[in-house]
Amino acid sequence: MASGGMAGSVDVTVRGAGIFGLSCAWACVQRGARVHVVDPFGPGAGSSGGVVGALAPHVPENWNDKKAFQLDSLLMAEAFWAEVEATGGVTAGYARSGRLQPLADEAAVALARGREATAAELWQGQASWQVVAATGAAFEPASPTGLLIHDTLTARMHPRRACAALVAALAARGVEVMAEAPDEGAVIWATGAAGLEEMSREADRQVGVPIKGQAALLRFDAGAVPQVFAGGVHVVPHADGTVAVGSTSEREFEGLGTDDQLDAVIEAARVAVPVLRGAEVIDRWAGLRPRARSRAPMLGVWPGRKGHYIANGGFKIGFGMGPKVGAVMADLVLEGTDAIPEGFRAEALF
Template sequence: MNYTVNSFDFLIVGGGVIGLSIARELHKRGGRNIGVLERGHVGKEASWAAAGMLSPDIEADLGSEFHRFCRRSLEMYPALAEELKGETGIEIELDRSGTFCLSFDDDDSLREIYARQIEDGVRVDLVSSSDISKAEPSISQSVCEGLFYQSNWQVENRKLLQALRTYCELNGIRIFESMPIESLMIESGKVSGVETADSRIGAENVVIATGAWTSLIKIAGSTFPVDIKPVRGQMIAFKPEMRLIRSVVHSSQGYLVPKRDGRILVGATSEDVGFDKVVTTEAVERLYSTAVKMVPALDGAEIVDSWSGLRPCTEDKLPVIGEFPGYKNLTVATGHYRNGILLAPLTAVVIADNLIDNVSFRYAFAPSRFLGETTAASV
């Protein structure tokens, strides 16, 4: 075992959108001597594979604490986009064209959703097939009706990751790549650092933001007590000669996300296959069929890219964010499943609130819910 000379005030394990956002927020709040450890390449796992949708009113149960948390994080994006442009010169392409959720059959489910959301105060419009055709002429004429969310947006997640990494590099935050950790070191009830295959790195505070790989980490040789399962999501992309849609389009079978560079992303599968990231012919064909059903003009278009990512999923499909009971100076920010891009800004703020300002963080999705400790839930 080689002992490194590195020791950090704040050591963040995991270099995806969550880990990088936390590193930036800690630095902006006065934290220094910050390190980020990434098992592979920074920002090239689930965060890179995402579509960049910011859709709390589609992804989260209405009226829940989680929905409120998602909404608060979404509302931070305009300021975040402006700040990152000023800090790094990188435009993260926040697109506020809105999001359609469409029905291609005659059931009443969308109307039921609309009624519940109106009652809950969600800004949503029930739109007819003719209104949809006026707004998005390329949408299939078989569409029956839809919901339109003006305040559900999207961002170019790969440029967001580029901006976050650039911020770290410009501000002396050290990034270590190809460095998977094996275990957390514990001394006198406190995390003293992390062990890799050939080194130990000391830390005053450790943040676990390792996504789908969280459960592989050991604490003093024992299994990590929170189970995070990888869920594979496969996607494809077209790049048609002309812009066919301007808003994000959801249906029960999938979604289309138009990007500023002309690509249309199509997603996504949800597969329990362990850490297998293979892109399958079956999935590509199904995604192609979904895209053509929603936008017939894509029939015959070339698929210019296909990829997959591993979403970190907990048993209840909610994230794990907050202080880790039983271990001083250990904080967790993982399990964001389908909402890592959406939740990155607020996750970073509440982690920094705790580590910099000593503000207690005890939401219903804190780590203690898996460890038999009752938490108070309020946002």
């Protein structure tokens, strides 16, 4: 153990069973560690229990170690979810089905064409970003120029199902999510928005804040088509005959209900993809995204708490980051190897 390990029967206690905690637990179990996962509210009770699941890349330009980290994670996802599903027998609904974005005018087309070349270079031939002509297919966004960006890196999975898939895979390896357990071994705090509040109190400064998001699920079987990002809204066809639409982004809010801001998102999705006009809304959901002050993932040691670690700050891309976050946290906690990008360091926020 890097630090804090006790000679007990447990190597790592993970607190929080959202996508970060479950991914860390899974990565540690895969390396042979004995792991406890503790969440008093149950798996997926926080922002990971949602419906959207767009695993979308940053724009391929102005490269930095954060974008490289995200690229790695997105490229790891296919094998990661395949192994989780094979182990636990529960599907996460993962598919690298790509994404379409409309191009509003000639300036947008020129920008997008420039990114064709940078994507080819920065994505190392592993995925493409191309300007394509709209075909008039039912699940395409309307585009004023008749042109769309099609990228083949974007994937989707079903957040709620993905949590269930990880819980099943962990259970198959003998790890159950518990409501309560003492700290044993190294402790990884993956407690999302509640964790940011606790850290802010301890640091006596704002480490991060919750950002509320609302999303909805529509009954519509789109088949295996790319998701759409248009008008600021994600429209994500899932494998189970539903289409997710999201999301609001709210700094000020009262409670976790859904309201007319979600109605506006649903309407924007129907404008972008008119075939959704008649689709019934079957779920309305809201959650609190954990946003670190850096707006980046927040990973590493918890300063002043020996043997305690932090995996937080998933903000809008927690599901896309899960596989790599689990890997670097297992490196750090089990092997003392620190592969965390500079801009992701938890210590810097205290």
